Amino acid sequence: MLSKNSRNVVNIISWVALLGVVVGTTALVVVISIFNGFENLIQSFYSYFDPEIKITLAEGKQFDPETSAFETIKNDPSVIHFCQVVEEIAHVKFEDRQYIARIKGVEDEFLDMSRLDQVMYDGDLMLNDGNFDYAVIGRGVAYHLGVAVNFVRPMHISVPKKGRGTAAMLNPFKQKHIHLAGIYAVGQQEVDDQFIIVPINFARNLLSVNKNVTSLELQLAEGTNIKRFQKKIQKTLGDQYIVQNRYQQHEDYYRVAKSERFFIFLTLSFIVIIASFNLASSIAMLLLDKKKDINILMSMGLSRQRIAKIFLYEGWLISTIGAIIGLTLGIAICLGQIHFGWLKFPGSFAVENYPVALRLTSLTIIAVTVLTIGAFASWLPVKFLPKKFFQIGQD
DSSP states (O other): OOSTTOOSHHHHHHHHHHHHHHHHHHHHHHHHHHHHHHHHHHHHHHHTTSOSEEEEESSSSOBOSOSHHHHHHHTOTTEEEEEEEEEEEEEEEETTEEEEEEEEEEOTHHHHHSOGGGGEEEEOOOSBOSSSBEEEEEHHHHHHHTOOTTOOSOEEEEEEOSSOSHHHHHSOEEEEEEEEEEEEOOSOHHHHTTEEEEEHHHHHHHHTOSSOBSEEEEEEOTTOOHHHHHHHHHHHHOTTEEEEEHHHHTHHHHHHHHHHHHHHHHHHHHHHHHHHHHHHHHHHHHHHHTHHHHHHHHHTTOOHHHHHHHHHHHHHHHHHHHHHHHHHHHHHHHHHHHHHOOSBOSSOOSSSBOOOOOOHHHHHHHHHHHHHHHHHHHHHHHHHHHHHHOOOOOO
C-alpha cells in the first residue's frame, strides 16, 4: 500500500478495503455511543421519580408494612430512606375537565429521596403546609385537566367505594378534593401523564385503607452494592414479595432498547463484513499476482503454511489499522459532540444536544468484532485459493 509502485488494482482495492473498515468502525462507535447516551438519559429521567429499590407483593395488592422483616430492613445501615406508598388508579376532575390518573400517596420521606425538586415545572414540591393537604402532578396531567398552580379551585379525586351495601349502590364513588401545589416535568410521558402525588393519609382516607401499603420504596446509602442488597432483602422477605431495582421497574423498556441497539449493531456489522470482502479480494488478487514468487520461494524450501501466513498477516494488518483509525475517529466525533454539541435536537426536548456516552465495554466489543471479521476475511482466500490456482506440493 505504501510502496512507490503501488498503482495497480491490488493496491487500490486494499485502500478501498481499509477505508471500508475505517468507515464501518467509526459508524459503529458513533451510533452505539448515541444509543448508550439515550439509555443514560432515560435512566436519569427515571431516577427523578423511581426509587432505587421497590418492594411489592408477588400476589395481591396491599400488605402490612409493620412486620419484623420490614423493621429489620428499615433499620439496615444501608437504607437512608424508607417510604410507604399507597397507589391506585382514580378519576380526577377539575371544573368541566375529567381525566383518569394514578394517585400516589407518599410519606414526606418521598420528598427527600426523590429528585423532583430539580424538575419542577411550576409551583412548589409540597404535600402539606401544616393545615391543608396538597397535590403535586405531572405536566401531562395538568395539560389534560387544564389546571395551573395559581388556580383557586381544587381538583376532585374519586375512586369506587368498597363493599356491596346499599350506600355503595346509591353512591358508588368516594370523592375528596385537594388543591394543587406544584407541577413537575420529568420528561417521561408515562410519568408526567399519569401520576398525582398526594400525602399518604389523604390516599388512605380516600381508598379506605387503614395502615396497609401497595409498595415500599427505599433509597440506599451512596456506595451500596444495589444488586447485593437486593438479593439480601429478597432472601429475607421470601418469594411472597418482589424486590425490584430501578432497571427492573422498567424492564420492558430496557429490553426493547437493548434489542434495538443489538439490531443496529448487527446491521452496521454487516457493513464491515461487506467492506471486508474487498480485503478478501485484494489478498486473492495479490496471491495471483505473486504466483511466480510463491513458486520460487516454495522451490527454495519455504513451507505453504509460512507463505500463507505472509498474506494472512497482511490482511490482519489492514483490518487492525482500519479498526484503530475507525475507533480513533469515532471516539473523536463522540468527544466533539459531548463538548461542542454539534448535533442538536430539532424543536424542544429535555436536552438540547444528542446525548453521547462512551463505554469501554462497547468499544471493546466493537474492536473485537471488527478484528474478528477482518481475520476471517483474510483467512478465506489464504485457505482456499492456493489449492485451486497454484500447483503447490506438500509441505
